[in-house]
Amino acid sequence: MGSSKKVPPLQNFRKAAYIAAIMRDTGSSSPLPFMKMHGLGNDFVVIDRRGGGAVLSEDSVRRIGDRHRGVGFDQLAVIETDPDADARLVFYNADGSLSGACGNATRCVARHLMNETGRSSLTLRTDRGLLACADAGNGLTRVNMGQPLLDWADVPLADAMETLELPIPGAPTATGMGNPHCTFFVEDAEAVDLASFGPAYEHHPLFPERTNVQVAHLIGKDHLRMRVWERGTGITLASGSSSCATAVAAARRGLTGRSVRIDLDGGTIHIDWREDGVHMTGPTAHVFDGVFTPAFLGETA
Incomplete structure (x- = not known):
């Protein structure tokens, strides 16, 4: 036995x-x-x-x-x-x-x-x-990932202002996801020299705690292409919190609905901004x- x-x-x-x-x-x-x-x-x-x-x-x-x-x-x-x-x-x-x-x-x-x-x-x-x-x-x-932080003090920003379009070149959107994000909507995210663009805005005076930087463009209905510079790290193939922030920014600006597909350098992630928070789904x-x-x-x- x-x-x-x-x-x-x-x-x-x-x-x-x-x-x-x-x-x-x-x-x-x-x-x-x-x-x-x-x-x-x-x-x-x-x-x-x-x-x-x-x-x-x-x-x-x-x-x-x-x-x-x-x-x-x-x-x-x-x-x-x-x-x-x-x-x-x-x-x-x-x-x-x-x-x-x-x-x-x-x-x-x-x-x-x-x-x-x-x-x-x-x-x-x-x-x-x-x-x-x-x-x-x-x-x-x-x-x-919880509800996005949309007030300037919660992102945080250095001064009181609306977060939908910041008063800097490119009029990016600021979003807090437990860490600060600055999202630029551009014609072609692939064409941006992220290695120089990212650090220039990571250390922008508007962001006292520095910021993650995203560049994104619309591919189709509820479908975005996004690249990311992460504060303290640099260019990464993907970022979950950055994907959440970009989806929230796109929905606030009327570019997409609240449920989107985002194509990153490392693959595709799905973000759904619901009443109870921003839901992120992808592989590991x-x-x-x-x-x-x-x-x-x-x-x-």
Whole structure:
């Protein structure tokens, strides 16, 4: 008669053996596991601190984000425990600064936790508050990113003004999604030199906390093409919060309805601005698991 004892999956044996080997080689008992994930090419290092673990400094985050000497990421997401949610997420930009929101990383972590628990929905806490996450079917994950912030003080902007058309060249729209956004509607988003255009507006005096910058044009009915410069990171293949902000800005300006498809450099995402918030739906990928060696962590201490 066979044993009823559950046998861990093979990958868990391999991960445990790998961590044990690092501990033997270095004589340390504190390696730091991580996951590499992405949503439409918007890539993340994810560290799970629900069981404790190292608290990373700003310098540590920058070193991990170095695509040559570390791992590289657009944002780093830390999973922590929360008394009123399934988990709390803290986000960092590649320059080590904190980010109040990261939609694609939220979707990635939500998918990971749903796979882990076998559930089809859960709630995550970010600086935006409690975000409802759900399996949308066909491998897609949906997150309600909450209501957009449309008042100048909430974006925030440096001075009182209407946010629909800012008094700067191009008359962009400002939107808060837990982080600030500045959306330019242009004739051809592909033609914009984003490498110079993005940083010029990221640091514009109207945005005291800097801003994410989007350039977008209308392809067809409720269909946008968008490219993004993320504050503290640079050009990224996709951005969830930027997609939400662009969809809200397009609807406010009468260019689209409240449910749109957005084509990004990394693929397509769907945004639906409903009465209860801005819902974002798209694919995610868990690329690999790894472990930061104690030697590397010592360098980043």
